[in-house]
């Protein structure tokens with residue numbers, strides 16, 4: 657068990673079929689799991705409660721993933737907040753790597769699919785290109801050496817939430833968090849992470865409109881009125897290379913009845929145990 661209390665925030669919009677692949681795999685010794693329901697019509701909240709009787713269900717006031725996450729962060733009571741998706745894309749077994757990065761001194765630990773040991777099977781080439789362009793843009797405009805930007809798996813100390821002053825409603829929220837973490841001069845760690853395809857259902861992301869929201873966010877953060885608080889090239893960005901969720905050693909298991917080969921283990925892991933990882937030291941990616 658981590659000495660710090662960990663709150664896991666999961667935004668979910670019609671993810672009832674996917675939750676059984678996600679919630680049971682959250683380490684059982686976390687402080688709380690908060691599921692932010694976006695007025696789902698498929699029984700998401702009920703399924704969450706049946707899978708995890710102690711889950712905290714939070715209703716979001718507005719619409720969009722950003723709105724949902726902000727509601728979840730406001731409700732969190734732990735020392736550390738971990739955000740991950742409800743569609744099976746993000747592996748809860750990676751949580752200990754994020755915690756480790758925070759325990760090692762990071763204020764903010766962001767998942768990266770493009771760090772050694774990370775990867776994705778859920779990103780079409782045009783989305784990959786868009787994300788890469790945004791990464792380069794953020795490096796040029798804000799400094800740091802991020803390798804990923806629009807990824808929904810991140811963790812941070814709850815005390816940094818006021819510093820981020822989040823006000824995004826949609827899929828630009830991760831970009832806003834990542835950029836504001838740099839602007840606030842936070843110690844940011846990147847943690848290698850593997851993103852899987854969503855298991856059931858369809859994406860809520862609309863590539864062009866949501867890509868435009870990300871682009872607008874980047875420019876507004878750099879050239880809008882908030883630029884006065886910018887501290888580009890702040891403290892170092894630190895990378896914590898880890899193996900991609902130990903997938904090389906994970907035993908594939910069959911989900912009970914959907915026929916999908918699912919590489920996650922049947923049992924959740926403990927925060928203290930985590931996934932076997934490479935003996936890779938922390939790696940400084942950028943000097944201030």
Ligand SMILES: Nc1nc2c(ncn2[C@@H]2O[C@H](COP(=O)(O)OP(=O)(O)OP(=O)(O)O)[C@@H](O)[C@H]2O)c(=O)[nH]1
Pocket residue numbers: 666667668669670671692693694695716719720721724740741742743745778808853854858859860861
């Ligand atoms: N509460 C809430 N959750 C949302 C909303 N929009 C998206 N989500 C959740 O946010 C997570 C990421 O959304 P996705 O639709 O998977 O977007 P994506 O990962 O970019 O798209 P895919 O690659 O197709 O999975 C999922 O857990 C969604 O259920 C929303 O408006 N409200």
Ligand SMILES: [Mg+2]
Pocket residue numbers: 741743745854
């Ligand atoms: Mg997804």
